[in-house]
Amino acid sequence: MTRVYLLRAVWGGLAAFVSMAGILPLAAAQSLAVETAKATPPTLCGWLDNPTPGNVDFIDREGSWMVGMQGGHQAVGSVPTFPSARWVRTGHGSAGYGCVCMKARIDREDRKILEFVQARSMPLAACRKDPAIKGLEPFNPLK
Structure with missing residues (x-):
């Protein structure tokens, strides 16, 4: 039985789900967070x-x-x-x-x-x- 654990990480209001198996690599999630932080506020x-x-x-x-x-x-x-x-x-x-x-x-x-x-x-x-x-x-x- 394979278990997948999800870690919820939040950067600047962006929630990203990162699996321990690496489905969404941490570096990619951080990159998305940086782009969101740079976005013009509404x-x-x-x-x-x-x-x-x-x-x-x-x-x-x-x-x-x-x-x-x-x-x-x-x-x-x-x-x-x-x-x-x-x-x-x-x-x-x-x-x-x-x-x-x-x-x-x-x-x-x-x-x-x-x-x-x-x-x-x-x-x-x-x-x-x-x-x-x-x-x-x-x-x-x-x-």
Whole structure:
């Protein structure tokens, strides 16, 4: 009886299955991972919601992504600054939300933004008029 053991290796978000028998050589898997790491990060546009300190979510046509959780995951890089006309205050301090477009490294499986590569605030109307995210504007308890 021949047993085949699979080792799951993950590099930069790319999962590759490597068998001990060498069905997919490790060097080939590493090469694929390097190519994936070099790929241009996707451009994502949607709502950046900061309801409470340290907790930030991003909402786009694919759903909700974790950007930061108090005491847990925090994306690397800088969130864009939002002029007051592009930021909806929903409470004290920095609580609120705005419209953003960004290039970001993401973890699709865990629905996390890992790193902001480039980000810019957009007019609120850009997200409000986008049919892909219509009706997904974060809740504003101050309305």
